[in-house]
Amino acid sequence: MKANRNYDKLEGSYLFSKIAKKVSEHQALHPDNVIIRMGIGDVTKPLCDAVVTALHGAVSEMADSKTFRGYGPEQGYGFLHQAIQAYYQKRDIALDDKEIFISDGAKSDLGNILDLLDLDNHVLVPDPVYPVYVDTNIMAGRPITFLDACEENGFLPLPDPSIQADIIYLCSPNNPTGAVYSKDQLCQWVDYALEKEAIILFDAAYESFIRDPELPRSIYEIPGAKECAIEFCSFSKTAGFTGVRCGYTIVPHTLRAGGANLNRMWTRRQTTKFNGVSYISQRAAEAVFSPEGMQQVKTTIDYYLGNAALMMEALDSLNIAYLGGANSPYIWLKCPNGMDSWSFFDLLLKQANLVVTPGAGFGKNGEGFCRLTAFNSRENTAEAMARIKAIL
Amino acid sequence: MKANRNYDKLEGSYLFSKIAKKVSEHQALHPDNVIIRMGIGDVTKPLCDAVVTALHGAVSEMADSKTFRGYGPEQGYGFLHQAIQAYYQKRDIALDDKEIFISDGAKSDLGNILDLLDLDNHVLVPDPVYPVYVDTNIMAGRPITFLDACEENGFLPLPDPSIQADIIYLCSPNNPTGAVYSKDQLCQWVDYALEKEAIILFDAAYESFIRDPELPRSIYEIPGAKECAIEFCSFSKTAGFTGVRCGYTIVPHTLRAGGANLNRMWTRRQTTKFNGVSYISQRAAEAVFSPEGMQQVKTTIDYYLGNAALMMEALDSLNIAYLGGANSPYIWLKCPNGMDSWSFFDLLLKQANLVVTPGAGFGKNGEGFCRLTAFNSRENTAEAMARIKAIL
Numbered sequence: 001m002k003a004n005r006n007y008d009k010l011e012g013s014y015l016f017s018k019i020a021k022k023v024s025e026h027q028a029l030h031p032d033n034v035i036i037r038m039g040i041g042d043v044t045k046p047l048c049d050a051v052v053t054a055l056h057g058a059v060s061e062m063a064d065s066k067t068f069r070g071y072g073p074e075q076g077y078g079f080l081h082q083a084i085q086a087y088y089q090k091r092d093i094a095l096d097d098k099e100i101f102i103s104d105g106a107k108s109d110l111g112n113i114l115d116l117l118d119l120d121n122h123v124l125v126p127d128p129v130y131p132v133y134v135d136t137n138i139m140a141g142r143p144i145t146f147l148d149a150c151e152e153n154g155f156l157p158l159p160d161p162s163i164q165a166d167i168i169y170l171c172s173p174n175n176p177t178g179a180v181y182s183k184d185q186l187c188q189w190v191d192y193a194l195e196k197e198a199i200i201l202f203d204a205a206y207e208s209f210i211r212d213p214e215l216p217r218s219i220y221e222i223p224g225a226k227e228c229a230i231e232f233c234s235f236s237k238t239a240g241f242t243g244v245r246c247g248y249t250i251v252p253h254t255l256r257a258g259g260a261n262l263n264r265m266w267t268r269r270q271t272t273k274f275n276g277v278s279y280i281s282q283r284a285a286e287a288v289f290s291p292e293g294m295q296q297v298k299t300t301i302d303y304y305l306g307n308a309a310l311m312m313e314a315l316d317s318l319n320i321a322y323l324g325g326a327n328s329p330y331i332w333l334k335c336p337n338g339m340d341s342w343s344f345f346d347l348l349l350k351q352a353n354l355v356v357t358p359g360a361g362f363g364k365n366g367e368g369f370c371r372l373t374a375f376n377s378r379e380n381t382a383e384a385m386a387r388i389k390a391i392l
Numbered sequence: 393m394k395a396n397r398n399y400d401k402l403e404g405s406y407l408f409s410k411i412a413k414k415v416s417e418h419q420a421l422h423p424d425n426v427i428i429r430m431g432i433g434d435v436t437k438p439l440c441d442a443v444v445t446a447l448h449g450a451v452s453e454m455a456d457s458k459t460f461r462g463y464g465p466e467q468g469y470g471f472l473h474q475a476i477q478a479y480y481q482k483r484d485i486a487l488d489d490k491e492i493f494i495s496d497g498a499k500s501d502l503g504n505i506l507d508l509l510d511l512d513n514h515v516l517v518p519d520p521v522y523p524v525y526v527d528t529n530i531m532a533g534r535p536i537t538f539l540d541a542c543e544e545n546g547f548l549p550l551p552d553p554s555i556q557a558d559i560i561y562l563c564s565p566n567n568p569t570g571a572v573y574s575k576d577q578l579c580q581w582v583d584y585a586l587e588k589e590a591i592i593l594f595d596a597a598y599e600s601f602i603r604d605p606e607l608p609r610s611i612y613e614i615p616g617a618k619e620c621a622i623e624f625c626s627f628s629k630t631a632g633f634t635g636v637r638c639g640y641t642i643v644p645h646t647l648r649a650g651g652a653n654l655n656r657m658w659t660r661r662q663t664t665k666f667n668g669v670s671y672i673s674q675r676a677a678e679a680v681f682s683p684e685g686m687q688q689v690k691t692t693i694d695y696y697l698g699n700a701a702l703m704m705e706a707l708d709s710l711n712i713a714y715l716g717g718a719n720s721p722y723i724w725l726k727c728p729n730g731m732d733s734w735s736f737f738d739l740l741l742k743q744a745n746l747v748v749t750p751g752a753g754f755g756k757n758g759e760g761f762c763r764l765t766a767f768n769s770r771e772n773t774a775e776a777m778a779r780i781k782a783i784l
Contacts, residue, residue, distance in 0.1 A: 273503030
């Protein structure tokens with residue numbers, strides 16, 4: 001038996017373990033210091049009432065032989081397809097129910113979708129980047145080209161016609177930078193993908209943080225996208241489902257893919273290698289789209305965006321440059337005084353008992369930047385900003 | 393962009409759609425006939441009380457910011473690892489918690505584990521077979537050899553030293569045949585795998601139906617298995633979790649795999665391509681292992697095995713040969729009077745309004761056999777047997 005030796009090419013993922021080690025060393029030296037974590041990428045608010053009611057209801061159904069549900073469709077239940085169809089229809093995007101696949105999260109499907117694509121396709125990813133896009137392709141042995149996301153292009157790189165790409169990753173609002181593509185910019189990407197006969201893997205996990213009505217929340221707001229793009233979305237950040245596990249993936253019938261029907265291939269992949277998402281989680285996801293659910297998750301996102309606004313105000317007053325915050329839970333700040341990512345990390349930890357995420361952990365263009373998130377409490381966020389102001 | 397053309401080699405999976413078409417045509421001709429489905433592969437009894445209580449409790453935790461859980465470990469929570477460790481320890485199998493990976497079901501992991509294995513490994517699968525073993529390898533383009541499971545070997549094929557295999561699939565209790573390997577037989581497989589430096593993918597999804605204390609419920613009851621076998625298990629049939637989605641996979645630290653550390657590779661695969669199982673489902677799975685949970689799921693399995701006993705009694709009285717039923721929810725019967733699978737299917741449908749699964753749908757050696765399951769109600773099972781007796 002031979003193992004897949006591509007795994008040998010993976011670099012260690014030391015970012016979060018290195019952070020944890022530095023934090024625990026600092027805490028050990030200063031046991032009474034109260035450390036505030038501004039780097040957390042997880043939600044902190046509990047599930048909203050509409051979701052909790054739906055969860056209890058689904059559990060009760062599972063307790064009664066008359067309403068018990070066993071295996072569901074691998075692609076998800078019709079009731080959830082319909083709720084998602086209606087959600088997209090609000091933005092005049094018409095989806096067929098067989099184009100919607102319920103997943104246990106965007107991360108799973110972003111990795112698994114690669115099963116459908118030949119191994120010698122050329123992959124294009126921005127730098128800095130969510131490491132999953134890179135590592136899943138290294139595991140399969142595909143060649144990867146990095147596209148510079150940097151201050152010059154507002155961390156929103158545009159297509160370079162001289163590069164032949166087959167698989168393109170775009171994430172907007174972006175993790176880690178918080179930058180959001182405009183419609184015009186996404187049009188350029190769709191045109192490029194159609195021209196190169198490439199496929200765009202569009203990660204829309206943070207779409208619900210967009211408040212600016214001019215900014216696109218789905219790649220399918222762009223003409224031609226249904227011929228070249230797959231969209232991945234999740235209830236994790238929309239409704240605090242990071243522990244509930246539910247998302248969805250849209251694979252249009254009209255995707256061009258060198259003559260292959262990716263919708264039919266994905267259906268076959270999922271029916272063969274997946275058994276669907278928990279019925280209980282799917283009822284919870286349906287409740288997100290109810291009028292009460294929509295209102296309640298908006299209230300929570302408003303809370304996080306309120307934290308982001310506090311941070312933006314503090315950074316403005318300190319003349320620290322940053323991206324994100326207005327339409328994203330992430331703030332990507334330029335380390336002051338020309339500091340590198342880890343030096344600023346160390347400064348904040350040692351002098352202010354604050355933990356952030358060094359941008360260098362997301363790629364070479366992340367050097368000199370740090371990622372803050374809006375997921376802490378209002379009180380901690382305010383205290384963190386006061387501490388930054390005090391030391392800078 | 394080029395698609396993975398191995399998908400073109402997949403044969404259509406028409407078995408269940410062909411059954412559905414025949415059934416609906418028959419029902420349309422005879423709208424008043426009451427059809428009983430004896431082919432269902434899904435559980436029908438609701439979740440047990442211990443599980444329902446745990447589910448409601450976990451939902452309530454998710455509703456409160458003090459007890460809310462976001463992202464959990466991709467490999468699953470420690471509380472569930474510990475419950476599984478204790479379950480194996482009862483049979484004197486010591487597992488390290490880092491050898492246990494919580495999954496959303498055996499089907500997902502049986503497919504995804506192939507990510508770790510080189511594409512030119514040689515695959516050995518029995519025939520008849522759970523189609524997932526075959527299709528997942530066709531998708532990846534691996535060569536497959538079929539091993540005859542037939543009347544002569546009691547549908548329990550043993551290793552053939554002249555065949556060089558790298559990846560071996562074993563399922564015991566078997567789907568579709570209900571046959572269960574003895575310890576001595578599994579020893580032969582483990583010895584063969586060690587000799588050939590092959591890996592056994594052991595599907596133990598039906599282990600909880602084993603009542604004979606002499607029969608092995610885990611491959612790790614066999615000396616040497618921790619050097620050559622990965623075990624896949626599920627709460628689907630154990631505790632009616634087909635709609636709840638939770639299972640587990642055991643990847644020992646000591647697996648030999650051409651110098652690679654498959655445990656470390658699987659950890660990397662899961663942390664990169666998976667975000668863990670719903671916290672709510674994991675608390676439900678934990679409750680299965682509580683004293684009340686164990687008693688309650690045993691009661692449900694006893695009920696299904698009671699159905700199987702009714703079927704065995706009827707088949708015995710008709711002198712119809714069969715396998716399974718005693719330690720399995722499946723009964724694999726030889727069609728009487730030399731009928732082929734679909735002829736017997738048609739006879740039962742037209743003359744007795746019964747639906748079974750034709751064995752030919754599981755591979756060439758399934759021809760002449762049909763699969764019945766114990767998952768219907770006691771009343772329907774008794775009525776189905778009375779109808780079979782009436783026509784044969």
